[in-house]
Amino acid sequence: MDFQLIHLALAISIIGLLILAFAEEHLEPPLSWIKQINTNSLGRNVHVKGNISGFHEFKGGSFTLSLKDSSGEIDIYVPYNVALSLNNVSDAGEIEVIGSVEVYKGRLEIVVENIDGLRVIK
Numbered sequence: 001m002d003f004q005l006i007h008l009a010l011a012i013s014i015i016g017l018l019i020l021a022f023a024e025e026h027l028e029p030p031l032s033w034i035k036q037i038n039t040n041s042l043g044r045n046v047h048v049k050g051n052i053s054g055f056h057e058f059k060g061g062s063f064t065l066s067l068k069d070s071s072g073e074i075d076i077y078v079p080y081n082v083a084l085s086l087n088n089v090s091d092a093g094e095i096e097v098i099g100s101v102e103v104y105k106g107r108l109e110i111v112v113e114n115i116d117g118l119r120v121i122k
Contacts (some may be wrong), residue, residue: 005046028098035071038110041101046110048074048097049121055090064109065089075109077102078118085115094121 031049037046051075054066061080066073076097078086089095099110100119112118 007108019053031096033071034067034069034074036118037074037101039108041108042103043100045098045100049094052090053093054104057090071092073109075104076105076112076118077109078112080099081118082112082115086118089118089120092120094118096121 029045031047050067050069053068057063065076096119099112102111
Protein backbone atom coordinates (compact mmCIF):
# COMPACT_ATOMS: atom_id res chain seq x y z
CA MET A 1 0.00 0.00 0.00
CA ASP A 2 2.73 2.48 0.98
CA PHE A 3 4.65 1.67 -2.19
CA GLN A 4 1.63 2.54 -4.38
CA LEU A 5 1.06 5.76 -2.45
CA ILE A 6 4.68 6.79 -3.03
CA HIS A 7 4.34 6.12 -6.77
CA LEU A 8 1.11 8.11 -6.92
CA ALA A 9 2.69 11.06 -5.06
CA LEU A 10 5.73 10.96 -7.36
CA ALA A 11 3.55 10.87 -10.50
CA ILE A 12 1.44 13.80 -9.28
CA SER A 13 4.60 15.79 -8.44
CA ILE A 14 6.09 15.21 -11.89
CA ILE A 15 2.84 16.18 -13.62
CA GLY A 16 2.66 19.33 -11.48
CA LEU A 17 6.23 20.30 -12.39
CA LEU A 18 5.53 19.79 -16.09
CA ILE A 19 2.42 21.98 -15.86
CA LEU A 20 4.41 24.71 -14.08
CA ALA A 21 7.19 24.58 -16.67
CA PHE A 22 4.66 24.90 -19.50
CA ALA A 23 2.71 27.70 -17.80
CA GLU A 24 5.87 29.69 -16.98
CA GLU A 25 6.57 30.16 -20.67
CA HIS A 26 3.14 31.68 -21.22
CA LEU A 27 2.81 33.91 -18.17
CA GLU A 28 3.83 37.56 -18.21
CA PRO A 29 5.21 39.44 -15.26
CA PRO A 30 2.83 42.09 -13.90
CA LEU A 31 3.00 45.61 -15.35
CA SER A 32 5.42 47.77 -13.32
CA TRP A 33 6.41 51.41 -13.13
CA ILE A 34 9.94 52.11 -14.34
CA LYS A 35 10.87 53.57 -10.93
CA GLN A 36 10.18 50.15 -9.39
CA ILE A 37 13.07 48.61 -11.35
CA ASN A 38 16.26 48.55 -9.30
CA THR A 39 19.23 46.31 -8.53
CA ASN A 40 16.90 43.86 -6.79
CA SER A 41 15.35 43.30 -10.24
CA LEU A 42 18.63 42.09 -11.82
CA GLY A 43 18.13 38.91 -13.81
CA ARG A 44 14.36 39.02 -13.43
CA ASN A 45 11.79 39.54 -16.16
CA VAL A 46 9.89 42.80 -15.91
CA HIS A 47 6.96 44.30 -17.84
CA VAL A 48 6.85 48.07 -18.43
CA LYS A 49 4.90 50.43 -20.66
CA GLY A 50 5.84 53.91 -21.81
CA ASN A 51 6.75 56.28 -24.62
CA ILE A 52 9.92 56.13 -26.67
CA SER A 53 12.06 59.15 -25.80
CA GLY A 54 15.23 58.16 -27.66
CA PHE A 55 16.43 55.66 -30.28
CA HIS A 56 19.86 54.48 -31.44
CA GLU A 57 20.49 51.79 -34.05
CA PHE A 58 23.85 49.99 -34.12
CA LYS A 59 25.68 48.93 -37.29
CA GLY A 60 24.95 45.25 -36.62
CA GLY A 61 21.19 45.83 -36.64
CA SER A 62 20.50 45.79 -32.91
CA PHE A 63 19.20 48.94 -31.25
CA THR A 64 18.56 50.66 -27.96
CA LEU A 65 15.72 52.93 -27.08
CA SER A 66 14.88 54.99 -24.06
CA LEU A 67 11.50 54.26 -22.57
CA LYS A 68 9.81 56.84 -20.38
CA ASP A 69 6.72 56.66 -18.20
CA SER A 70 5.46 59.12 -15.59
CA SER A 71 7.76 57.60 -12.95
CA GLY A 72 11.11 57.52 -14.79
CA GLU A 73 13.15 56.41 -17.78
CA ILE A 74 15.13 53.27 -18.63
CA ASP A 75 17.13 51.98 -21.60
CA ILE A 76 15.82 49.03 -23.60
CA TYR A 77 18.24 46.87 -25.60
CA VAL A 78 16.88 44.90 -28.56
CA PRO A 79 19.44 42.40 -29.95
CA TYR A 80 19.83 41.73 -33.66
CA ASN A 81 17.87 38.45 -33.69
CA VAL A 82 14.80 40.24 -32.24
CA ALA A 83 15.29 43.49 -34.17
CA LEU A 84 15.10 41.58 -37.48
CA SER A 85 11.42 40.89 -36.88
CA LEU A 86 10.43 44.43 -35.91
CA ASN A 87 9.40 47.22 -38.24
CA ASN A 88 9.52 50.96 -37.56
CA VAL A 89 9.67 50.74 -33.79
CA SER A 90 11.37 54.12 -33.71
CA ASP A 91 8.16 55.66 -35.13
CA ALA A 92 5.96 54.11 -32.44
CA GLY A 93 4.63 56.24 -29.63
CA GLU A 94 3.71 53.99 -26.74
CA ILE A 95 5.12 50.46 -26.37
CA GLU A 96 5.08 47.61 -23.89
CA VAL A 97 8.31 45.80 -23.10
CA ILE A 98 8.94 42.48 -21.39
CA GLY A 99 12.55 41.53 -20.78
CA SER A 100 15.23 40.81 -18.24
CA VAL A 101 16.94 43.50 -16.20
CA GLU A 102 20.70 43.73 -16.76
CA VAL A 103 23.48 46.23 -16.08
CA TYR A 104 25.38 47.80 -18.99
CA LYS A 105 28.10 50.36 -18.35
CA GLY A 106 26.86 50.88 -14.82
CA ARG A 107 23.24 51.55 -15.81
CA LEU A 108 20.20 49.32 -15.57
CA GLU A 109 18.59 48.29 -18.83
CA ILE A 110 15.96 45.85 -20.00
CA VAL A 111 17.05 43.29 -22.59
CA VAL A 112 14.25 42.10 -24.89
CA GLU A 113 14.85 38.39 -25.38
CA ASN A 114 12.23 37.52 -28.00
CA ILE A 115 9.80 39.10 -30.47
CA ASP A 116 6.90 38.82 -28.00
CA GLY A 117 8.81 41.05 -25.60
CA LEU A 118 8.09 44.27 -27.50
CA ARG A 119 4.58 45.40 -28.46
CA VAL A 120 3.57 48.65 -30.09
CA ILE A 121 0.51 50.20 -28.43
CA LYS A 122 0.07 53.34 -30.56
